Amino acid sequence: MWQLFQFPLCPFSRKVRLLLGEKGVGYELVRESPWQRRDEYVDLNPTGRTPIIRDAARDITLIDSAAICEYFEETVDAKPMISGTAANRAEIRRLVAWFDEQMYADVVAPLLDERMKKRLIHRAPPDGGTLRNAMRAANDHLDYIDYLLDHRSWIAGATLSLADLAAAAHLSVADYLGGVDWTGHEHAKGWYAGLKSRPSFRPLLSERMEVITPPKHYELLDF
Amino acid sequence: MWQLFQFPLCPFSRKVRLLLGEKGVGYELVRESPWQRRDEYVDLNPTGRTPIIRDAARDITLIDSAAICEYFEETVDAKPMISGTAANRAEIRRLVAWFDEQMYADVVAPLLDERMKKRLIHRAPPDGGTLRNAMRAANDHLDYIDYLLDHRSWIAGATLSLADLAAAAHLSVADYLGGVDWTGHEHAKGWYAGLKSRPSFRPLLSERMEVITPPKHYELLDF
Numbered sequence: 001m002w003q004l005f006q007f008p009l010c011p012f013s014r015k016v017r018l019l020l021g022e023k024g025v026g027y028e029l030v031r032e033s034p035w036q037r038r039d040e041y042v043d044l045n046p047t048g049r050t051p052i053i054r055d056a057a058r059d060i061t062l063i064d065s066a067a068i069c070e071y072f073e074e075t076v077d078a079k080p081m082i083s084g085t086a087a088n089r090a091e092i093r094r095l096v097a098w099f100d101e102q103m104y105a106d107v108v109a110p111l112l113d114e115r116m117k118k119r120l121i122h123r124a125p126p127d128g129g130t131l132r133n134a135m136r137a138a139n140d141h142l143d144y145i146d147y148l149l150d151h152r153s154w155i156a157g158a159t160l161s162l163a164d165l166a167a168a169a170h171l172s173v174a175d176y177l178g179g180v181d182w183t184g185h186e187h188a189k190g191w192y193a194g195l196k197s198r199p200s201f202r203p204l205l206s207e208r209m210e211v212i213t214p215p216k217h218y219e220l221l222d223f
Numbered sequence: 224m225w226q227l228f229q230f231p232l233c234p235f236s237r238k239v240r241l242l243l244g245e246k247g248v249g250y251e252l253v254r255e256s257p258w259q260r261r262d263e264y265v266d267l268n269p270t271g272r273t274p275i276i277r278d279a280a281r282d283i284t285l286i287d288s289a290a291i292c293e294y295f296e297e298t299v300d301a302k303p304m305i306s307g308t309a310a311n312r313a314e315i316r317r318l319v320a321w322f323d324e325q326m327y328a329d330v331v332a333p334l335l336d337e338r339m340k341k342r343l344i345h346r347a348p349p350d351g352g353t354l355r356n357a358m359r360a361a362n363d364h365l366d367y368i369d370y371l372l373d374h375r376s377w378i379a380g381a382t383l384s385l386a387d388l389a390a391a392a393h394l395s396v397a398d399y400l401g402g403v404d405w406t407g408h409e410h411a412k413g414w415y416a417g418l419k420s421r422p423s424f425r426p427l428l429s430e431r432m433e434v435i436t437p438p439k440h441y442e443l444l445d446f
Contacts, residue, residue: 046367047325060310066289067316074309086297087283093290102270144269 002027005041006051007034008209009116009176011108012065012100013051014169019069019162021200023076027053035121066096069162081162092156095148095163103170106137111177116212135179141171142185149187168195172204176214182223189223197221225250228264229274230257231432232339232399234331235288235323236274237392242292242385244423246299250276258344289319292385304385315379318371318386326393329360334400339435358402364394365408372410391418395427399437405446412446420444 004020004027006013020027032041034050045052045063053068054061062068073082082092111134114126145167148155156163171192174180182189195201205219217223227243227250229236243250255264257273268275268286276291277284285291296305305315334357337349368390371378379386394415397403405412418424428442440446 047321062310062313063317064320066320067313070316071309071313074312086294087285089297090285090290090294093293094286097287097289098270 001057002053002055003030004028004051004053005030005032005044007032008207009112009173009212010034010050011104011170011173012049014172014204015096015100015162015166016051016053016065016068017204018165018169018200019072019081021203022079022081022160022165022198023072024078025072025076035117065100069096073162081160081165083159083161084157088157092161092163095156096166099163099166099170103141103167107134107141107174107179108170110134111174111179115177115179116209120211131179134174135181138174138180142180142182142188145188145191146185149191154191164191164195168192168201172201176209176218177212178215193221193223224280225276225278226253227251227274227276228253228255228267230254231430232335232396232435233257233273234327234393234396235272237395237427238319238323238385238389239274239276239288239291240427241388241392241423242295242304244426245302245304245383245388245421246295247301248295248299258340288323292319296385304383304388306382306384307380311380315384315386318379319389322386322389322393326364326390330357330364330397330402331393333357334397334402338400338402339432343434354402357397358404361397361403365403365405365411368411368414369408372414377414387414387418391415391424395424399432399441400435401438416444416446 002025004013004016006017006029032038032050034041034048037048042048044054044061047063051065051068052061052063062071070082073080082089084092110130114131114134118124118126145155152158154160154164155167171180182192196205208214225248227236227239229240229252255261255273257264257271260271265271267277267284270286274288274291275284275286285294293305296303305312307315333353337354337357341347341349368378375381377383377387378390394403405415419428431437
């Protein structure tokens with residue numbers, strides 16, 4: 001049985017969970033708080049970050065969310081998520097990297113710092129300026145998603161792909177932390193409503209991080 | 224004809240160039256200084272980072288160094304660099320991400336900031352503390368490479384892979400900037416000497432960044 005080491009608001013773990021959900025791969029969750037840098041976890045994964053996925057019986061440990069997604073794309077045929085021509089696949093990977101690096105750095109990491117880590121670890125109030133910048137950046141990222149969806153059915157082209165799952169994973173964490181204002185982003189909102197209703201997404205939406213409560217609209221399909 | 228947009232000390236461009244060199248793919252270099260955020264470049268690539276590779280005649284633009292490497296791995300059979308079982312391929316991708324994220328953040332980015340950008344852009348002296356930390360981190364990364372090579376022929380396993388090219392790309396930039404002390408790292412040194420002598424590496428080693436001169440040992444096969 002695969003064990004996924006993660007915490008509920010880790011966007012990279014959410015991306016992997018959406019992929020596993022779409023492909024119908026079963027797994028068990030193991031709670032890991034990477035900021036604690038638990039020795040046994042750092043021994044498994046020198047980066048100390050989440051997620052990793054491990055099958056102890058077969059002694060396989062996969063590290064790095066992109067490498068994990070490529071592994072399941074290669075080994076599980078159901079619901080290909082990095083598909084099409086080589087150029088299509090490059091476009092999917094470009095956009096996954098865009099959300100994992102750019103949206104994470106601009107929006108999700110500062111929200112996690114201000115609204116999760118300061119509360120859970122540092123017991124300090126969030127910084128208003130940092131929050132405002134993150135929310136302004138979230139708005140720019142939604143503009144870009146609107147732009148992509150203006151001439152495509154899905155983020156990276158004609159079919160649902162890992163780029164949609166990555167974008168939704170990051171946005172869902174930002175939304176949980178109250179960082180997303182959907183007003184005026186009709187394309188992005190319609191696309192996200194569609195993703196929210198998928199069976200792969202439902203378990204994520206019903207999960208809660210200790211202490212931190214999401215806004216009312218977070219779990220609603222009509223938001 | 225492929226055009227690779229890059230600057231001589233971009234480690235991500237070096238990784239792509241090593242892959243293209245190994246596979247025998249021809250390309251032309253286009254100098255791009257990402258810190259200038261040239262409008263035409265940002266129009267092609269919203270991240271503004273290097274490298275991208277473009278075939279104007281076929282109107283293909285590939286963005287993100289990992290996506291570019293996967294593209295050429297998929298489309299050019301010669302010298303596979305992400306090969307083996309799915310688990311081997313995951314290990315190669317894990318290590319590429321390790322060097323691209325961790326070694327870059329700990330070692331290469333601070334060296335580029337202090338020894339390149341401060342000189343070329345800000346006309347300011349480097350910060351000694353930051354340099355010392357980067358060089359200490361370089362030593363830790365060489366220890367990890369020594370450890371990997373202690374029980375493997377190459378970084379990710381029995382054969383040369385993209386993980387070796389990524390590690391060498393980052394180390395070569397750090398070495399150019401005087402950030403690497405090879406003393407006491409015999410495994411890593413022997414491995415790097417072997418890579419330096421490959422035809423794919425020679426053109427990188429003879430190239431120079433304006434104003435900044437590498438240390439004497441940089442280009443030598445016996446260093």
